[in-house]
Amino acid sequence: MAQHFLLSAAARSLSLRQVLRMQEAEAWRMFRKLRWPKTDGAPVCSRCACVACWECSPRPSGAPRFRCSACGHDFSPTSGTLFAHHKLPIRDYLAAIAVFCNEVKGKSALALSRDLGVQYKTAFVLAHKIREAMAAEMKGVRIGGAGRVAEVDGAYFGGYVRPENRKADRKDLRLAENRSDKRQCVVTIRERSLDGVTPGRTLATAAASEAAAMGFIKARLERGSTVHADEAPAWNELPAYFDTKRINHSVEYANDEACTNQAESYFCRLRRAELGHHHHIAGPYLARYAREMAWREDHRRHSNGAQVRGVLKLVVSNPPSVDFCGYWQRSRKAA
Numbered sequence: 001m002a003q004h005f006l007l008s009a010a011a012r013s014l015s016l017r018q019v020l021r022m023q024e025a026e027a028w029r030m031f032r033k034l035r036w037p038k039t040d041g042a043p044v045c046s047r048c049a050c051v052a053c054w055e056c057s058p059r060p061s062g063a064p065r066f067r068c069s070a071c072g073h074d075f076s077p078t079s080g081t082l083f084a085h086h087k088l089p090i091r092d093y094l095a096a097i098a099v100f101c102n103e104v105k106g107k108s109a110l111a112l113s114r115d116l117g118v119q120y121k122t123a124f125v126l127a128h129k130i131r132e133a134m135a136a137e138m139k140g141v142r143i144g145g146a147g148r149v150a151e152v153d154g155a156y157f158g159g160y161v162r163p164e165n166r167k168a169d170r171k172d173l174r175l176a177e178n179r180s181d182k183r184q185c186v187v188t189i190r191e192r193s194l195d196g197v198t199p200g201r202t203l204a205t206a207a208a209s210e211a212a213a214m215g216f217i218k219a220r221l222e223r224g225s226t227v228h229a230d231e232a233p234a235w236n237e238l239p240a241y242f243d244t245k246r247i248n249h250s251v252e253y254a255n256d257e258a259c260t261n262q263a264e265s266y267f268c269r270l271r272r273a274e275l276g277h278h279h280h281i282a283g284p285y286l287a288r289y290a291r292e293m294a295w296r297e298d299h300r301r302h303s304n305g306a307q308v309r310g311v312l313k314l315v316v317s318n319p320p321s322v323d324f325c326g327y328w329q330r331s332r333k334a335a
Contacts, residue, residue, distance in 0.1 A: 005301050006104065013305030016102070019095045027091040028064055032077050034309070035316040046080040047073040061087060082129050084320040092116055093126070094312070100130050101307040104296065106273035106289070125324050128288060132321055133314035135291035143201050144225030149192040150200075151228045152217060152235065153263035154210035157274060158282020159183025182282040186270065186290045187213035189221055190263040190297075199301060202266055202294040206287035210234035228258040269293050 005011055022030075032041035043053040045068035052069040059065050063076045063086070078084050083093055099115050100107045113123035144150045159180030164170045171178040184206045191200035203220050207213040211234040218241055221227070227242040229235040230249050238244040245258035254261055270293040274281050281289045299307050 013303035019098050034312050035077050046075045082315045082318050097311050098308050106277045108277045125327050128324050131288045131292045134295035136318050143191045145222040146224035149226045151190045151260045151263040153260045154185045154187040155267045156185050185209050202297045204290040204294040266297050
């Protein structure tokens with residue numbers, strides 16, 4: 001029997017010990033090279049993109065500070081990125097990404113706060129910023145196309161209803177009127193691998209029901225794709241747009257014509273994250289957790305070092321978070 005990838009040496013190309021042994025200056029050099037790869041870490045103005053910049057006295061946090069000779073703008077390596085306005089040492093942020101990527105089924109904010117020695121609020125925002133970076137990789141991406149096969153499926157998460165003590169007082173939770181209004185459906189489009197080795201891409205969203213996600217499927221799946229789906233009535237509209245094959249799960253899990261096993265494997269990861277790590281992922285944050293698990297599915301055969309570098313590149317290439325920059329200073333929830 002072949003060895004599982006996570007048990008192999010190829011899966012371990014970076015250890016947390018390596019990150020924690022970094023000096024702060026070394027961590028900044030690594031961050032700068034990822035932020036400004038074309039200049040090998042030399043500063044580039046975050047406002048006008050001028051390369052004629054000089055180093056000023058560091059900020060109170062110890063972060064390097066530069067000034068643009070063209071527009072006079074002061075900036076640091078994190079300016080204009082998801083880690084803008086940071087307060088922790090940059091090495092702690094690199095360690096947070098390493099810890100976050102090492103967990104194959106997600107990392108809870110409570111555990112992250114203990115690992116980093118920070119408040120729960122700090123860890124909560126930091127974890128969601130990392131999730132935002134992961135989700136940015138598939139922003140606006142369309143998958144499938146002629147000759148490609150994709151699987152479509154949905155599963156419900158969140159909205160736990162505590163059953164009554166006495167059996168006679170319990171309600172049938174299969175009925176919509178007895179469910180919590182926080183219960184939402186996660187719908188995924190899972191593209192199959194062409195060569196059987198490289199994982200196909202995964203897209204996910206949260207909606208009120210499977211039928212409510214049809215617009216998402218039509219917008220993100222290329223015409224000409226072959227779609228595998230189960231017999232849920234919500235997918236009756238699919239044949240009008242795609243070559244569709246259906247499978248009846250009340251009879252069998254798969255047959256020679258169709259199966260949705262790869263979409264189900266994605267839901268297994270998300271379900272284990274909900275039950276084993278987060279316990280509560282309903283509400284406005286469910287879509288963020290769903291996209292995080294989609295990223296983990298797509299990169300599951302990459303080493304942890306490659307995953308950390310990939311997330312860092314996404315962090316430095318995306319602007320400050322609209323939802324989580326100053327999150328605890330306002331009452332509005334993240335969208």
